[in-house]
Amino acid sequence: MTRQRLISMLGSYGVVLALLLLVLFGWARYDYFLGFFNITSVLRYNSMFALVALGMCFVIMTGGIDLSVGSTAALGSVVAALASPQGALVGLGAGVGAGLCVGLINAILVTRLKIMPFVATLAMMLAASGTALLLADNQSVSVSYESGFTSIGQDNFLGFPIPAWIAIVAYVVGWIVLNFTSTGRGVLAVGGNEDATRLMGLPADRIKFLVYFASGGLAGLAGVILASQFGAGQPIEGVGWELFAIAAVVVGGTLLTGGVGSVGATLAGVLLLGILFNVLNFENGKGWISLSAYWQSVIRGLFLLVVVILQAKLSSRGSVAVRDY
């Protein structure tokens, strides 16, 4: 077993274990923690982050980064809200399409113009945010309540929130693509060693193109859910989503240098960060402590700190072991 594989396995099992412990803690301590209402509302809310993190996970596995996902989601929500009077599916398509447009530009900047992903997606973050504000005229855009657009975010299907279904389908597709298609294997190959991938004749640029394109589309989809869940397209939402997504991906054991990663562990990372906030709310409700919502980001930051230090420790110890053999 190679060092990187070991780290990623420890990372993925670690995050699943931590998630289980947190859920057990919540179940033992709070009456309604595993109640239907709490579970569905946590899933409904976090499905947006899950979609964004899935795209980010693929981009990071190629060794890149996508900083534009937050404002792309905002743009998607605005476009979807503007298109929602034409019908639920039109709204959905328009929001995803807007996200795909941003993804397309990112992909061209990174693969054709060879601009560093960090800079290219940073620029697109500004551009998408500016476009969203222009389209929305600097205010939130109410969605149409007649066309059934809001049911995408607010209704249930088989007793389960529709956004959660969307996220589940996306993750299953992502898992299959990563593990059972040549493109998915290519994603990891590009992240592991791009030059070697090219020399082996794999279409490195096409793979990179696809991940940025998909990341944009997923962010647009998250924007659609945002708009229909809260009844409005919100041009200033999505600030900091990209960093939340990166944190979730890192907590899930995916290395930011690329080449290693897991779709399932990313989902666990999203849920872990989301449920942490949920537990904090319950704890406040108990009245023993009263932590303001501001503690949420401090605790998330500390959590990320612990994870990255653990990852660093493991990887440095691993490298020594490799040298021995």
Added chain:
Amino acid sequence: MTDTARQQRISRPFDPFDFMARYGTLIALALLILFNFAFTRNFATMQTLNVNLTQVCTIVIVAVGMTLVIATGGIDLSVGSLMAISGALAPMIFLGKIVPIDNVALAVAAAMIIAVGVAGLFGLFNGWLIARFRIQPIVATLVLFIAGRGIAQVLTNGNLQTFRVPQFQWIGLGRLFGIPVQVVLMVLLVIAAAWMLKRTVFGRQILAIGGNERAAELSGIAVSRVKLVVYTISGLCAGIAGLVVIAINSSSDANLVGMGMELDAIAAVAVGGTLLSGGKATIIGTLLGAMTIQLVRYTLLANGVPDAAALVVKAGIIVLAVWIQQHGRRA
């Protein structure tokens, strides 16, 4: 330079990309100023100069630290949050919320030193994570990006702190020989950093690490120490910028101070011609880059283009600048 090298240099044909990579920012700035003289009403006034300079100051101060960090091949995402921390701490101290201090001058001095010092310590913490654990800078500084603003909000309980303390607000509203104090501060910082990068051993070590970290380490450079210092400097710069912002506003809102500053600073550095992969940096370029972005925004706003469209234009400028520089290097 040997003769052959000189000959090669002379015989090299004129390359527009290389030329633009070297002087593009300067030319863009000059063109913008000319355009404004011609088309923007009331451009050639002291007030315009003042507005633009005071707005660009905080970005430049942060971007100076960011340039040094990027020169080592790193990045600092935490600067905006550190501004919020320093901006939250200072009023708590000079308003006597922690320990009552009778002497106003003493309170203000303590507030400035402690607030900037704490931001520096957080910068040191970033450097420690990066040097000691070899965590990628983007992840290591992400920790404080997330937690830092939370710390500032917890400190102030999310409340707006308003104040009217002329002794403190001097750094945002005062004037020295007719020049706004924060502009003087900015110029001093730019000169000091540019001198350090060009003329001191430490400056050369920063660039060596950014160029090839392994080679730098093997040639005896204390890589960890240099990184610690560089991230500390970035934290200190962010701390100073935080004070300037709250002094101008006469209030400190932990939710807003320094919001998005990391992106503005990185954009200024990139447009200024510093390589984002490290190894080549220019402080003066960063100053010009920040001014160009500011002037573009001002030009658009003064001519009736909405702020949101200015964002899109800014994105275009960043991409264009980086693209030209990459071509210039390859040629």
